[in-house]
Amino acid sequence: MQSAAHGDALSAGAAEGFSYFRVANPTLDVLERRIAALEGGRSAVAFASGMAAVSAALLCAAEVGGRIIAARNLYGVSVDAMDSLFPEFGIETDFVDDINDLALVELLIGPDTRAIFAESVANPSTEVADVAALASVAHRHGIPLIIDNTVPTPYLFRPIELGADVAVHSPTKGISEHGNALGGIVVDAGRFDWATDRYPQFTRQGVGVSDDCNDGWHSFASKFGIDAYIRHVRISNTCAHSARSPRR
Template identity: 65%
Template sequence: MSKFATQAIHAGYDPEDHDHAAVPPVYASAAFDLGDAARGDALAAGDIDGFEYSRVANPTVDALERRLAALEGGIGAVAVGSGMAAVTYALMCVGEGGGRIIAPYDLYGASVDALGDFLPQFGIHADFVNDINDLDEVASKIGPDTRAIFAETVSNPSTEVLDIEPLADLAHEHGIAVIVDNTVPTPYLLRPIEHGADVVVHSTTKGITGHGNAIGGAVISGGSFDWANGRFPQFTARQQVISDDRAGEWHSFAEKFGKAAFIKRIRIKYLRTFGAVQSPFNAYLSLVGLETLPQRVSQQVASATRIAEHLTRTPHVVKVNYSGLGNTPQFELVRKYFPNGVGQILSFLVDGSADNVRRIIDGAKLFSYVPNIGDARSLIVDPAHITHREVPMEARIAAGVTDNLIRLSIGLEDADDLIADLDQAIAGAY
């Protein structure tokens, strides 16, 4: 198999299938000619591969899906309109009909809001834990309705690292799926499926696209989980959409697709019905971004490490959250899972009050005050007031998100310039 950097440029796309275009074209077409009646019937039945309607599949988006599946080591992917569409589709697909999901408080704010407040309105409930790496605490939450464990491989903004392998072993002993958000490290730094994860979700808006110019998300399936093990009735119930009632043929997703049942259900039920479609142009921008993913992330990790080290010696900084520093309690986990670094985000606590935080943000000249990560530009934000505003106070505190916390996403500028900008902003705030 080709190495990662080669796959980032070539995987999932064959120029011969696209009039020899060297770069994947943007297929700006809502629908596709079915050819003749027999072919149209076969396409609609899913008996042959092809494209009918861009709400379900599009050639540009398909190239992105195939590339992401290859980079993550999965059997298939579905690209969607945003990272939160990927998160909610994956959680709803696994929790349909009254399932429970175990998750830590240390998640992106909108994911906490979805699990704690919104998905319960659809009969899907969360059991939160303080430490997702505490297997005893996780095991205490497992019950007959538990369907999945959901966590971030590198949490935002604490950069705590998920110990995937023992968590996956525990989950699989109980027939429970492991769904992870791999947005922060990207598949360049970590391939969770190789460590036991069953489903991976991404906000492709972030490091994958890498230039802050295209919203998108993706769901990738590992293809080894048994969705017919008895905990997931939605996968064993017969479904009209994948059956042929005229011929008296009835199928469930597990019967028809086997280990691919989850990713097929994401496409056929969730994408097709709820319609959070990724635009072909955004998919094109993500494909272009992927071509430089290894080079971008390598430089961002190097700069983030330098900046985190500098902040540990900076006046008024009382704590730095960056598990890649090498002297944290998670040192062994970082060495095991992240030999090339944990990513480009870090956070730090300052003394004083929230007014000092505001003055630091307003005083930064090179850092952009933007609620995003993974951009080529370096970004600064106060999570308690922006990215985690919808999270209840007790959950914010449990995740370490206080009014004195500042999060950085390190871009591609010179690290010395970024350090100088932080130094003057912090000094000026006091």
């Protein structure tokens, strides 16, 4: 930040740059850009751990009382989080034993379903998800497909190329190879339209995306357009959620 005025412009979204280290910084920016490029995504946000990335990716999609359809064969801590932690935030999960049972997955989709979540290659069972088919089902109902691509890494497999809307990683594993660097990352394909009635968190006005000094009130969708989701993920990463109610 060059000055207080520059900081205000950064916070208001009137200028591009780095305003606060844990929001973004030059070092993380390089990592985010490179992983996004490897995955064929538009942009990415790095986290301190893989579970932080998984949690942010799903919570941002399903907040305001949504439901998630997920494979039962996920990494155990992901199942634990969705089974016991997420309900504390009003988010429930419909687990399926076989995520490739497309008829069952489609049957579970309801008006409050916000995402389908699976691992491209399950950890530790190594079962493979049919990403292209799941993406087709998800998009037919106007919901995104979020894929944890930790096991194969984008070197071996890129779910975004097969229709996934978000890819999640724990770089602690395959990407860093030796488990000596802890981290997580969310990659946004930049194709899914979040500005619909199913996702009110992206269309309501909020403090976290508004320029209060200039009486400029925005929503994630109105301010960031196609980048609404990844911007929400980044702001959530810094515990700077937008306000829950519009300005009065």
